[in-house]
Amino acid sequence: MFRKLAVAAALAATAVAAHAAQPKAPPLSPFASGADQQAAMTAGTVTSEALVRADLARIAAIDKAGPRLNSIIALNPHALADARKLDAERKAGHLRGPLHGIPVLLKDNIESADGTATTAGSLALKDNVTGRDAPIVKRLTDAGAVILGKANLSEWANFRSTRSVSGWTAIGGLVRNPYSLDRTACGSSAGSGAAVAAGLATGAIGTETDGSVTCPAATNGVVGLKPTVGLVSRTYVVPISAEQDTPGPMTRTVADAAAMLSAIAGSDPADPWTKEADTHKADYLAGLKPDALRGARIGVLRMTAGRSPQTDAVFEQALVALRKAGAVLVEVKGPDEAAMNAIAANESEALRIEFKAALNTYLASTPAKVKTRSLDQLIAFNTKEPREMPLFGQEIFEQSAKAPSMIDEGYLQKRAAARTATRAALDKMLQDNNVEALVGPSTGPAFIVDPVNGARGLGSYSTLPAVSGYPHLTLPMGNVSGLPVNLSLIGPAWSEARLLALGYAFEQATHARIDPQFLPNVGARPEFAKAYDPH
Template identity: 40%
Template sequence: MDHWIEDWIIEADIPSMQKAMESGTVSSVDLVKAYQERIRKYDSKINSVLEINPDAMELAKALDQERKEQGSRGRLHGIPVLLKDNIDTHDKMHTSAGSIALANSIAAQDAFVAAQLRSAGAVLLGKVNMTEWANFMSATMWSGYSSRGGLVLNPYGPGELFVGGSSSGSAAAVAANFGAAAIGTETSGSIISPSSQNCVVGIKPTLGLISRSGMIPIAHSQDSAGPITRTVTDAAILLGALTGVDERDPTTLSSVGHSYQDYTQFLDACYLKHARIGIPRFYYKDLDEARLAIVEEAIDVLIKEGVTIIDPVELPCEQTEWDVNVLRYEFKKDLNDYLAKLAEHVPVHSLREVIAFNEKHAETALKYGQGTLIWSDQTSGTLSEQAYLDSKLKNEEMSRRMGIDYALAEHDLDALMFLGNEGGSDLAARAGYPIITVPAGYAATGVLTRGGYTTKGPQGLTFVGTAFSEPTLIKIAYGFENATKHRRPPQLE
């Protein structure tokens, strides 16, 4: 491989890669080799990649040959993509959600998401580390830690800056240019948080836009996969490849008439002149001075770009005391359903067996305990408890009618704006509504958090809309990205 490719690939976007492959300047094999070399050289500093697909090179060769003989399948043909370790792939890679209990589990079939990527011509480059059980194992577990993979570190300040969770490996790897893009998953904040902290773009789509079949779950009322990329353009490309109705996930039926196979048509930087964005000041109250300054600067930029800013916007749900009963009750049922289908050689087939396995292997499996697993296992697993039913109804009512939808309708807004994971992710998650984050700057100072990290570092500007408003959110994020260009790669040398 020519050494210039190793330098060229840094910050290269998917359209640039496609153009280079179409011209014959580079091949998919070249891309795979370059990313594998970067992972070999630099991932020891951030610990983001769990395993490389041993078939990646052969897949790339076959796709290169197919391009020569039949032409390109589309925008993802030959593009190396990383997947979070809770997304099934029916190949030689494992799917473990970071747990040593599933370290040798190989899926019987691809997750819908993985199948869509293969069909689009993407090369599944490898699996990335994540917070174990998507951070639903222990209240004291550090974001980015798994017993199988260890701790993912933020490439902008390993050991100092918060990496975010639970799709920490996905975001850190994309930020470090270890793949063209990655797929993360989110229940509440798990795409948006690490994307914001690692200076990349993340989209958690509307519930039902992307199938969850073949994903190790937390809660079907909130779980979704989504793209993590270095640009809004790349995120739009990935999002279109992942949509579709899946009989294994009936929730995807709700997307009929609301989904697109091509979201790049919404890359309209001029849309900001027509946009109306609300500023929910209640959710800014815990921001330190440096992060609040980033928000104020972003507001100024949006105004200069022609956005109508409504400031402040109040939501009737602001003072609501939320609980996690929906996650607690759905976790046992959904995880049991997933584990029950695993191969016989896998040592666990229920949540109870996971807990027992961890106790038996406590030295390696229980660095942070498993209080959340035990707490969830105390439920019936039937989703019949009144506490669950009440919480589910409350989540939908307060986050939608008394939350996001209320604010959008009251002020005729396109979106609400937040900083990173501060408030917006949880609100959107409970509503099942889409959310996108895009790099907004770097806080040079910060305050120490409970986990011992500082709040300084990369910060993302986050936009929330109503159900299936991804086209509008992409327009807004694309306009802001073009007006600011805050994305910068980390220094790994």
């Protein structure tokens, strides 16, 4: 495996060197930031075409062969042509901004007019070539980003079964975590997180309803931002719930996430939830300062304390780093278990109702080649297609199909109760303690994939910001035996600029992210291998 990885790295380096403009410079690392790539293109030592070729070579060697991450479902056939066009613009003196020529991936539930299907990982949507760019894709390409292709995910954004295997789809197979191939890449934006962590693209767009950006970002050791619901358009994104869905950036650095958010944020007439977006959006990259933590009051939220002692230890080190950077830390008390269980129950019922209505509307808009045009037809398709259910069933689909309509009084009460409870809980913690953000460990280290017993996560901080619609930033804070663990920053609505600034300052103070080694399992690390076999 390691020999194959060495070959992959050599191919990537050769691709960059072969296409770089004079004067030549050492090839960029596949883990270089977008800012570093942009600087190299500005200096003339590399081109967008060379970056794309290097990524394509690395995808062939690592994603499709080698460790076989399965993080990418489809490649944009026009990616190289798009890169060459952007190189020509640069040569002519036209620069679109910090994303000009930077390769990015889209989660495969986001439509793009590049000839690729938008499948949500399902065979039922293998012919869903809509010819439509989602508004966020148009914003990205207008900003100069090169769309490399579509990233694998948890099928239907992990809303098919309560016993699903995160990161698995019938079309793309199982996404593997590049830090330990036997462990989860989490979901549902599994491919987006794994691909960015593995250096297959500079950034990616994921989507989140509850944890689907922040969990895969955390388990793959990258930066992920779940924005305020309504800051980023959801038009032409395969839906779960208008109440909670939002796309968000996934990158290796906070600055790259800020640049991507600056591009995709904004109002969309087709998505009424975004009517306030233009009022609240900002140049998030310009707002990053390395001293942003100085004097910042931050609430320490220990909702998962004790579940992973190793993660708790890394979190304590992160708190030390926050204090050294000038933050004032205040211990806060979160909702008790009973309150969180009530929120989760109301959220679960509301999402099933919202999903049926949203998905039926979306399926009705797909091309004629797509034969499953309702949730009921989709359930029937899965029942007859053995490739769809070898690992788990579709009980969420079946429950949603039987759910009442969105004008049902019981539904309206549950959705209102969940939203009110989460916003009240977050607002109380922020206001009563006079803090501008909350901090906690995003989740524990990635757990081993278990198709028999299902997921066994250690809990996360995603539900409160997801149900309330508030923003949630996750970024690397350290590692446990080589497995990344992340820090979460949660703030009030529209506080993305401040969260990114705080996260950037922490990132600059710690430089906690590590590159993956593509180990077959954590036991292959030298300290464990020696203990396993001392003779």
